[in-house]
Amino acid sequence: MLKHDKKKVEIKGASDMPDMAVSLGSMASNKTASWRNLRPEIDESKCIKCFICWKFCPDAAINFIDENTPPKINYDYCKGCGICAAECPTKCIEMVEE
């Protein structure tokens, strides 16, 4: 019922649908990059690697690389909410117009 092989599935009606409201694919296919007006940019020279931005991101759109590397924004999913910039203790994240 949930297999779609990455192709678009034609749903005609109730009998084609699963019983519960569940997506066919995972939300990984829903790249929400186009939602943002502002993008966060991390100034890596000022980043103290506290990872507060990574903890606070509500969409898990900041990737942790390792303890000694600044985190990387995942621009496929970042919606530009600006919480990372607001929480950054060194203010090294700038919200830049798209």
Add this chain to the structure above:
Amino acid sequence: MIEILIHGRGGQGGVKASLSLASAAAKAGKYVQSFPEFGVERRGAPVKAFNRISDEPIVIRSKIYNPDHIVVLDPTLIQSINITEGLKKGGWIIINTDKKPEDFKEFCEKYKVATINAKEIAIRNRLGSRAAPIVNTAILGAVIKVLKVSDKESLATAIKEFVPVKREENVKAAYEAYDEVIFEVEA
């Protein structure tokens, strides 16, 4: 079907007595119900527990207003509340007391009185403390003797089910009360 009301004070084990009595009667093949007065309880305040015992399945689930018999765990309740309210004429009043049935003249005319010194039996078997002896298991021995709703073995099994500690002593107390209860058997 008979309906029994157990009068006690919060903390004396009236509700446990009611449950054990129900279990004892069930093991003797009866249909049973046991329930407390539905509401909040307070240590020391009067507390009522109820039993229905029947040879037929019991469908009635409303409250008991006119018990056939009553059990009094604490004789001071006689001064505090009207223990015989609703009691059917000729019903048994089984009282934990060091007195004898004939000492309760106010009850003997309309009802039948049975007495058992459950407090003394409890102290003798070291159940609870001298100040606060646990009388509820002892009195059940008297109850099943007088009301004939169960037998000693069924009561023993029921007591062991509901009593957390000193199981053997509690059963012994019940058996002693069974032998020592004072009441007049109908001719």
Add this chain to the structure above:
Amino acid sequence: MEKVILGNHAVAYGVLVSRVQAISAYPITPQTLIVERLSEMVADGELDSVFTKVESEHSALASVIGSSSVGARVFTATSSQGLALMHEMIHWAAGARLPIVLANVNRAMAPGWTIWTDQNDSLSCRDTGWMQVYCQNNQEVLDSIIMGYKVSEQVLLPTMVCLDAFVLSHTAESVDIPDVKLVDKYLPSYKPEIKMDIDDPHSFGALSSPDNYMEFRYKMQEAMDKAEDIIIKEGKEFERIFGRKYGMVEEYRTEDAEIILIASATIASTARASIDSLRAKGIKIGLLRIRVFRPFPVKDVARVLLNKKKAIVIDRNISYGKSGIFFDEVKGAFYNIEGEKPKIFGYIAGLGGRDVTPEAISDIANDAIKKDKPEKDIIWSGVKL
């Protein structure tokens, strides 16, 4: 094993023998004994289940929704204010098509603050998609938990097993607690087709649109349509294995009756005594106990009531601005059905735990018997004016 146990403990034993795997519940009088007993069973290793303590009923149901979504058999319990607090999640559990079993101890809604019984709490959920069962004794409570899982796991809608506060929850009577190995023969382990799985990720309950929401909801009703047959089938299977009979409704002395008394839960149990005393006076009256309220047993109600002279419904609940709820639903079930319909009387009794005695029920029956037809949709029983 036969044991004299409280209704609340009957719930706990039902959960134990159903091999529930995840429990989360918040205590509320008069449900607390369920949660306490279950936590003891889990702590002692008697029940192999996760037990998640939470800070509110909303979180309790949210927690089991999560556990159910990953494929566990789950349980929660609550009452009145707690059921109301989780109401948002009540809608979610049914819409998410999760086979959750919830025991609700029917307790009247505040204000005034009350701990005693009536049915407004669970009936406030009647539109949410939950199946609902109203129990008349502790054996039925235990058995309905087991059957709840068996039915819900096929229908994919949750089941609310209802028991009256104090009258069942805190009343002890003999209950046969079936051996868990016997229950295994009736209730296999839960194996959902669709579940949350890290290795095959999907999004559950996410944004839908006017283009597909209605179809999901159509499917929910489709499931309810199928539920009655499944409930009856599983009731018969239960009887085969355990020897006890359960269906959508229960009839008592209805065969040659001219008048049918309709009630639910413990009032229906006490009513048997009233039926017997009225019959002894020559009145041809019988009792229809409604056990399953959702899906509503339209067929059985029609079958029993058609061509009868009178139907007398006793409601321990009220939908303000309309009437007693079982009365309303019984009346409604008839409207489009062809045939001779009885005059239907509705009485409200026992709100907030007001005791309902056999005499009170007989008074209700006699009141309806002497009237040609009901002048009002609501007749109050036992109210001091």
